[in-house]
Amino acid sequence: MTDSDQIHVPTPAILDVSGLSCASCVGRVQRALDASDLVHSARVNLATHSAVVDLAEGADGKDVADLVTAAGYAATLREEGDNAPAQQNESAAYRRNFLIAAILTLPVFVLEMGAHAFPQFHHYLGATLGHDNSRYIQFVLTALVLIWPGRGFYLKGVPALLAGRPEMNSLVSLGTFAAFSYSVVATFAASLLPAGADNVYFEAAAVIIVLILLGRWLEARAKGQAGAAIARLLELQPATARIETEGQIKDIPTAAILPGDIIHIRPGERFAVDGVVLRGRGFADESMLTGEALPVAKEEGAPVTSGTLNGASALVMQAERVGRDTVLAGIIRLVDEAQATKLPIENLVDRITRIFVPVVLVLAVIAGLAWLFFGPEPSLSHALVAMVSVLIIACPCAMGLAVPVSIMVASGRGAELGVLLRKGDALQRMENIHTVCFDKTGTLTIGRPELSGLAIAAGFEHDKVLRLMAGAEATSEHPLAGAVLRAAEERGIEPGLNLDMEALPGSGLRALVDGRRVLIGNEALMQAEGIDFTPLQPSVKGFVAEAQSVIFVAVDGLAAAVSAIADQIRPESYNVITTLKARGIRIAMVTGDAKPAADAVAKLLRVDQVYAQTLPGEKADVVQSLQADGPVAFVGDGINDAPALASADIGIAMGGGNNVATEAGDIILASGSPAGVVTAYELSRKTMRNIRQNLVWAFGYNVLLIPVAMGALYPFTGMLLSPALGAGAMALSSVLVVSNALRLRRVGSPAPATQTASPAPQVTTPKAPEKPASCCGGKTAS
Template sequence: MTDSNPTNVPSNKTLVFDVSGLSCASCVGRVQRALDGSDLILGARVNLATQTAVVDVSDANHSSMIEELIVGAGYAASLRVEGEMTSPSPDQGGAYRSAFLWAALLAAPVFILEMGGHLFPSFHHIIGRSLGHDNSRVIQFVLTFLVLAGPGRGFFRSGIPALFKGAPEMNSLVCLGTSAAFAYSTVATFAPQWLPAGSDNVYFESAAVIVVLILLGRWLEARAKGQAGAAIMRLVNLQPAVARIEVDGVISEIATRAILPDDMLHIRPGERFPVDGALTRGTGYADESMLTGEPMPVEKGPGDTVSAGTLNGTSALVMRATRVGRDTAIARIVKLVEEAQATRLPIENLVDRIIRVFVPAVLALALSAGLAWLFFGPDPVLSHALVATVSVLIIACPCAMGLAVPVTIMVASGRGAELGILLRKGDALQRLEHIRTFCFDKTGTLTAGRPELVGLSTATGFERDTVLRLMAGAELNSEHLLAGAIMRAAQDRGIEPGLNLDMESLPGAGLRALVDGRRVLIGTEALMKSEGIDLSDLYAPARDFTGEAQSVVYVAVDKKAAAVGAIADQLRPDSYEAVKSLKSDGMRVVMITGDAKPAAMAMARLLGIEEVYAETLPGDKSAVVKTLRQDGPVAFIGDGINDAPALAQADVGIAMAGGNDVATEAGDVILANGDPMSVVTARKLSYATMRNIRQNLAWAFGYNILLIPVAMGALYPFTGQVLSPALAAGAMALSSVLVVSNALRLRRVGTGYSASGKSASRYVSARDLATEAKVGV
């Protein structure tokens, strides 16, 4: 290779290589050791399930040298183009399927000719009278040779070089087993005099059927792995290939990948948005369930954002592209899932240590079995020795060991994405299993983060509508969250804001303004006292508001106390159910908020949270989490912005995000749907994933521990039977298929939990309280 950087990627980053030819855990180990031995590489993670190598490099300009390391280990590799969304095929086993069918077609006559006589004695005599037994063996030789040289040549192409390099892998075991059976049978066919009397049996059917069954297993395994990656595939395929662009008033079609920021795009009813953008014309509804898990369409109008892959409803819309290519929400979700799938869990370290010695140990056991049968077995000893040796070589299966963890992570990450649970770090699933304390931020996490003016009590001599008009005028040009609440309250009552001639913001306290010729002061109790305002008439309603999980704001007009307003944030639909579910499972639930203590305590009582840390600054939240960790692992759930220190301090940081905010770097887990119930679902996914991994590992190791001795002949003294190499091949193929199939069960995790808010009717929400209080607004 001459071009050291074909994609001109910048330095200091992570490169992803697609690696072909990885067939078992030993293959993964060879590539891993080749990469780990290079000074150019800071870290590498080779994944059998995804057939990738994720490499952290100090200088990405050496990408071709890294590729050569993988090729030098015996595998083909290609650098994946950064930002390109690859669409895995639902059936990745096309090549295995074709090879299996050809092998089955050629092996069927071999099996019939050899085994037919064992099943039906009369068939043996028919062959003798028609073809002749010598001709039958020649036919079996030819057909078996075609099986090994044709569909089975892949085993030899990978296995033989690995043997010569002193790093045997699964293909090497298949090569040795089939070659031994074929070579012995060839001698028995063409030079039987070289063998002891009574030992000239042929095992062509074993060599042929072994190839057929292993190819069948790999085809089924590839299909299952394709299903494991179906979540990513569905996300990638949601983005349309073409879009309709408007240039100088002319509308034409353009490839989605050619869209640039600020392009004007026309979206027909029922079409999917091709890129992220903002609507400029038209109103309608968008189905964003593929991003957020929320089944209800979201109303969209001019200025609202839309995301690539989401579905337009029944309206014709015009949008301006803002984020394209790898910057779209859907592309970043795919990237997050792929990174999670490439993560290595701590539990894999044990697997690696075992696999490193597994294949050499199998070779030693196969040789030992053969020698034992030669010296201590009954006649014909050579035949028994061959059968035992081949069976041990074939039945041993590092494939299942290598797939046990990565294929489970692959399915779990994809399922998480479908549920709106994005794993920035795959090992978060393992850490989340041990969490016993869940700490929630309040605003924007348990609540929607959109305060509303839900009550307004006026002092003697002031009318509500007049005060509300003055408040709306004062807040007209303010960017504070309170301003929006007051403006919406005025709009709901049809009140026009007063004329604002002057406005001064008072950070952390409130504001003062001149509205309709009157001096208006809006803010905290401390601000009012500093201005000499007597609030004695308003303390009673203020206490009532605070007791109902509402914060208060005071209003003064012309140096006189005019009103006290109640501000309430709305609970997210499933906050109560999320807290209830965690507590019912024995979890400790804590609220950590910067809100005032009375309002925080009232909200906590509504949710059933007994432990509350109120009036905490971002740095204080981190300190609280650090203290709580002394009692065990802690998860912190926050909005991912000002909660970043606490998210980083926690054992598992869970960041709440909107559908377009999927690339936040604040947490280990990102809840794209912003639903607190997803915390419960993420915990269930963690438990199910780790249980699935343990089941897979138990099967993979247990399979070999139990069946390798059987293949060696451990049952012969009791049953008088030895394990056929063909049955060994079938068991080996089945073991990998079972591991992948077990992992696929994770696609059902989370069924019954959604962001639909269906549980909201089971409790009294803050929205209900706000609605009752709003009568007085």
Template sequence: MSDTQAITLPVTGMSCASCVGRVQRALAAEPGVTNAEVNLATETARITGSVGPVRLADVLAQAGYPTRTATTVLTIADMSCASCVGRVEGALLALPGVTSVSVNLAAETAQVQYIDGAVTDAALIAAATAVGYPATIAQGAQGGDATTALAARKDAEATDLRRRMIIAAVLTLPIFVTEMGGHVFPAWHHLIATSIGMQTAWIMQFVLTTLVLAWPGRSFFAKGIPALLRAVPDMNSLVALGTAAAWGYSTVATFAPGLLPPQGRVVYFEAAAVIVVLILLGRTLEARAKGRTGAAIARLVGLRPATAQVERNGQVASLDVAQIAVGDLVHVHPGERLAVDGIVTAGASWVDESMITGEPVPVDKREGAAVTGGTVNGTGALVFRTTRVGADTVLARIVQMVEDAQSARLPIQGLVDRITLWFVPAVIALAALTIAVWLILGPAPTVAHALVAGVSVLIVACPCAMGLATPTSIMVGTGRAADAGVLFRRGDALQTLQGVRVVALDKTGTLTAGRPELTDAIYADGFHPDRVLALAAAAESASEHPVASAIRRGAAQKGLDIPPATDFVSITGLGIAATVEGCKVLAGADRLMRREGVDMTAAPNAAGLAARGVSPLYVAIDGRFAGLLGVADPVKPGTPAAVAALRDMGLTVAMITGDNAVTARAIADTLGIDDVVAEVMPDGKVAALDRLRTAHGPIAFVGDGINDAPALASADVGLAIGTGTDVAIETADVVLMSGDLRAVVDALHVSRATMRNIRQNLFWAFGYNVALIPVAAGVLYPLNGTLLSPALAAGAMALSSVFVLTNALRLRGLKSFATPG
């Protein structure tokens, strides 16, 4: 920018005068800035100079005080090919203050990020509309309204296109039969010539073709010609040029044949009409396929009931879900779906949460238990107090994550966009060159041959398939992942994940359940097992240690009555002592037993337990050894299969944990894990990731706790267990809604399959154009006399787009490893 201007930017992160000084110095040091004034009270910076707002935002970000940004999602109409995407992006990026734009051809949306306050919604709408693509603000994404609106819009569009296609086909059929039938069957040509005459037949074709172009084909001209006049031609421009050229030449041959040489007096009305029919057919199929790409979100949105029974002021009434407020009491009858999130205040029931977590077993819900909107109540009745409504519910956040991932731009898309932005102008230039070469070098009828070749190049080269190749695969792939409980929070993680070579796993809560359980019990002769366990649980009743909790749960699961304990003493590092029913009970390490003089002759060797990662707890009653209890954090049921599957995929599997080395090594040996890093602090996990990355390549880390957040952020792809902490989930790139590690395999499988699908689509789209443009231009004519008909070119072009969409929809059939079948 050359003109001096004053720009005011919002600045975040400032807390004191020294922050103000740093921001001011950073801005003043930027070439082109003549003055910078920073206000801590208003958290703004006013900059005078010739530097644009986007560059100033970069300066603030580098200084550690980023400007505040906002995001608007637009619904963009009339986009038909990849070149349209490039023009919409260019128009929006040209607005001062816009930092990034992501246009999705399949979803027909544009996600615009801009400096807060620098751009208005009206300016964004006007910029897109000015280049020929009418825009509106997308409906709120809360609950997937934008995606369901797209599906409804695509259904309506497909219905309209189908109607127009049928009208065009009915009008075209007599033309096709008259003209093409005469070429195939000479007798039919002779019959027409001797009955109504060829001139009459041509006039009939002129009337019908004009009706086709002016009625069902009118949209190609209404959109394509203005785009051409603005010097930003799109697919509609190609079709308009091609059909108009065929119609114009044929009209001259019909009504002013003297303007053409005798050998050039032929008509191509059928080509113009068939092109319209075939392209409308392709767009009809395309619209229906686009509507199906958002099926996953539609299913998620369908989990949300429209109404709920809400109690206010002692009265229960049916209210729309949008009217529910935080703190309301919601009554849920047996078999009903829960509307929002909350905490149970009355009642008891089993709730099916499989649609959220992927876990097939219903969960017991009683007073104090958390419930999630979208889940299904069992046979009991519940009353719960709402804690999250609207966009804050778990279901709405899941839908939002899927929508964000589906509208994301993958790095691979950048190359496609750069090529296709100039593709349509290049095609028009190539068509003009083709016509010129045929006019100069072609055989008679020169003009007719030049027309056929030029129109075929215009039609066959349309880059529709290129524009659809990436976004449709992303939409279907991330949607299928969501069905399997895998949510891609960042779209580019979909591409990055397929390239990882190492999967590093946290232990507690990821590989294991995260809650120790009683796994082993060996009792001494002369002691009743139930009494030993009951006394040990009673002695541990005052302890908060996880091992104590495991002992108490083990006794409760056996239905034992736990008597009260007195004289409780915690012996640091060794165990506990207490009096239960008049008996002195000791529970702890073997060192405690020896210190207290307990005869350990009958005690079994605990080395075998330790080798399996089980912590031994010795129990003595009245000075006599009574039993050995083993407590361990059990490996989750799906973990062994998940680790084996990851290794079968050619990946190195590592464990990084803060737990002790003996336990970690024992679990790793059991599961077949390749590399173990134990007894590390959170920053040590980051260092371990760096070492593994250097040794093996890109790395994915799977964790669930607050202490895993640094590692999740440091990994090339961070995957958070959805049952873990909010901090871990917010830091991760991918969220696994269930606690099942097999979902990691699903995430990798979806990533690899989607990227393979994108490469197939791009290969087809680019390969199709590379192969057919020369054929359409007539390179085969000197060899075998082949000249591609414009009608066949239209059919091939429509087939290309349909192929890409159909190939992308195959991703819906991916099988889930975590939830087979």
């Protein structure tokens, strides 16, 4: 697929949304966007604190940002070209607030809990500082904690509560304020409380803030690691480039480069933009683009891609695509959008969290009333502890993070492996694929004709015949000429000197090479010339049986050789199909080629079903027929595959080089290799398993600990869950969810399945036979 063939869709608007702290926040922003006429569709993401919005026709992104801000969550439209998520300072802010809160809380904790734990310390405080003074100090320090590092919970939670849309910050605000205000009454107006109920809970209010801030800090750090893929991609583009203008070379910012500029690249530098090599020869490391470690040769006219690494040679290039039009910018956009995608499995989370916080408020009230009226003395203190514990421990942070943080890590890791998720929900759908349907040409095969076999007649030498063939084809424009010339080059054979070449349309060509008369063409041409190829007929039959194109070669009027021209099977195709079949996936192949050629490839690769001589529109019909048995993934490389890619449950577009940012599929294989299909499947399978683990933990945590917080264990232990312990458990749950998702960063390209059948066909350069009329080189079908 060429750049001109690429399918483009409107770029969505990306909003950076502050104040998202739990699944309830995400739900409210999502509902505000869904209800607006300015929005066609939207995906709000807790892990990235962003919203990806497909705008309605004529809508402005800034108006949508104002809409979200009006809903209570400050939003800004991310400017064009700015692909960095607006979370870079989040971790530092939480760390600063945590340290301030911890310093202020430590004396409160020592004064209160030390007195409870150590009777001697209690008596010492009474004799020196005095219990009233101890409570006054705790009051002042706790008040500072709430109005300084903890004020964010109140600034967000109280307005949400008053507006009738309580969320996580509302629960923290209610819980800490209840503990603090009760303690204030116990300190300054103890006579208002029943006897024995004048306990203070300043340390609970302060410690809750400290532990939640600690959890937020650790969570932000972990999310920063989860989003490191985009950060690494952004770092690949150099800040400046050396531009040649009016015979001088000067450094300018990369953002100032224009199409047509001449850029000088030093050895070891990264290419700043996309373009072509004007001067120089060398190699480039394109592993960031394709996941392949082998360097790629670069010479005059070769394309180079932004972010890839120049080798040991200096090169001069001309810029073609700059700014947001570069391949690197396209990859970053794809990863960014995929990370903000909502999977279908999140619908369950949304339905639960929409009613979760109101239910928690009701449960907290029930717990408080139950302890107040039916609990032992001091019943009021017990009621307060139970109510605050329920409010704090039930914050739905882990629920909101369970899915998006896994998507965030997986999509970034996929980009590093050369698997780009244009649609993040492909992660979920890919796991359930029943059939993978491959296009043949350019997907399972290399997509260009190669010399796959050469049988030499008695009296002729292999390399000399190949030299004569290369010389004859050197000036030919026929597509098969390149196959002969590449075969000669791979063996280090210089083409012979061609003094006279005559094209024979529809038959072949004749030429005078190194003083010898060379005739290359089809069998009819040789029969017309009266040249007998009977001794080579066994080789001809063998080539034909494998659906290869047979070319006859005569030298000085004698049969010299028969060659086979074929579209070579990619070396990795066999292992890809074997591995997928080992996972229980059915394999189909669809091609426009003739049935003999298709059957030959299918036999070698052990494809389950073959559909030959299909037109582009018919490929979509094939996909739809296969869908009767289950979800289908279609893998193709050309614009002619677009109907099938669109019809499939998962469209997998073979990228490669400068067309990597094509939007023809749900998944794009930047490496241009079918091996990426296996990587995509394994990434999907492991990501969904990771998400299920997160959801089981997030929901199970609340199901188990809310009853504990209400006092379910009191009859057996005589103890109520401390609100501070509840805060620690709540913070820990979010950290565990994010940490579990980070394990996806270790997902690698899966090892191929063990070969138990015939080995994969190997493509080899033709070599001289030991006997005349034998065939050399791997014989692969078209």
